[in-house]
Amino acid sequence: MTSKMDNPPPYEDALKHPQYDPNQLPHGSVDPPPPSYSPGMYASPPGYWGQAGMWAAPGLSPSGMPGTIPTLCAGVPATNPREMEDFLSTQWESTSVRHAFIRKVYLILAAQLTVTFSVVAVFTFVDPVKMFVIRYPGIYWASLVVYFIVYCILICCKEPRRRFPWNLVLLGVFTVALSYMSGTISSYYETKAVFLAMGITALVCATVTVFCFQTKVDFTSCGGFLCIAAILLVILGTVTAVVLSFHYVPWLHMLYAAIGAIVYTLFLVYNTQLLIGNRELALSPEEYVYGALSLYIDIVHIFLFILQISGSATE
Template sequence: MSHPTAPPPYEDHNPLYPGPPRPGGYGQPSVLPGGYPAYPTYPQPGYGHPAGYPQPVPPVHPMPMNYGHDYSEEERAGSDSFGEWDNRKVRHTFIQKVYCIISVQLLITVAIIAIFTFVEPVSEYVRNNVAVYYVSYAVFLATYLILACCQGPRRRFPWNIILLTVFTLALGFMTGTISSMYETKAVIIAMIITAVVAIAVTIFCFQTKVDFTSCTGLFCVLGIVLMVTGIVTSIVLLFRYIYWLHMVYAALGAICFTLFLAYDTQVVLGNRKHTISPEDYITGALQIYTDIVYIFTFVLQLVGNRD
């Protein structure tokens, strides 16, 4: 059976696409009406390669593949770090969750302090058994390090709630033991001052354009200075009590933790250089609550007199 040496007559072509026939196959159009690709041309033996032309790759449809909003390069680069914060509902829900947790923590702490301050048998027991304070401090430090350093327990329910509850009880117990060694009047004054400072710092962070999170290096230096000063003061006061050294350390601690409170508040509020993920609401509550409690303990040392 002989093969034709020429393509079929041009009368067989599609009348919508006039034109000369293409060598190597029938004159079928490559694109049909509406922009859809046509079937590939069939190879004819005898032209070019002995086995005919290879099967052509189907053309890509001209419709863009990214459905929805067409993000620019700048938007795409910033979406990884600030995309979640663009949604106001997500941010407001996150802030509400953080401050609800802090409110519960502060209520528990105030209740423990009230028991240790106003219930005389409990106050007497704590004064005569200082080991209770060190046990609560060890539990506080262990749970704090777990929540601050381990992302798994911090984000996994219910372990994050359990650890946060243990942490709150330990820090509240530790604060209560400290309060039991001071006069009731001094404890109340320290609470009022702490509440005023915390509210003022929060309102200031909501209103100000100053970005405390951009000064991370400064806050690291303040933390190191406070830690070294605390170690030196503890060693000196262990052998001999020096009133002015104790007051200087208490004033420095109150100032530093007030600045830490401003930093941590802006980290939670977002829209700053450094923010935390909405999934880390435990971290936000942990940091702000710790700052407020430490402000209270340092203010208590400044205004209080031991019984």
């Protein structure tokens, strides 16, 4: 509340008898004159407001410009040598892990192919073994059943982190089964046709591997196309089996074998790029059994299809 004596005079009296001049102060007055208004300037305690209406807060220089350049990472300067070293070391570690993974896969694959072609050589050069397989074809069908069962188990078992490496044991059983099946099939062809199929398969695999490590084309995004090609290959194989049983169109067998070799060559390109890991899709470094299994199946099927073509050509 205010007293009556403190009330200001009426408006007309103040105009006729002004008692206060803002530009003149009475003698002996202690109070400073009220500050005049100017754009961008505010009368405030020093250090609270900056020049030209800019905040003088922490993080801003007196000129109103930020002291540090903002970056995408909140609270991290644009140049941090320690973080750059950590990033490079992480990149190096991931590259070294991928290289170790590739070496492990190809070592397993080399062991598998050594076993397979050794068994094929036995069934090709040893005449008693060849005649035994031809006489008892049920052994071939038994190996085919074991091949499919173990393959399905290995597809569902990708993690190697166990006390006992059951997946490697299953991979060994699968290798023996597929090697025996390939040997029984090779026993029906001449030795010259088998050697020719081995040489062409080795040339195709070497060319595909070099191509996958050098090209920038991403084949891992073509998984749907490869699935459709595999389904068409199965349909064509069924039609070929039915047609050849009636001894019609004998050249259809070679056409089916040529298409099968091409399809599995594309599968080899796809699985090799999954192994490399610098494409849209990649295998985890823990899936070395699955990587070796995929490449092994592709190479063996390429050999079997080329063997059909070379066997028909030699006949």
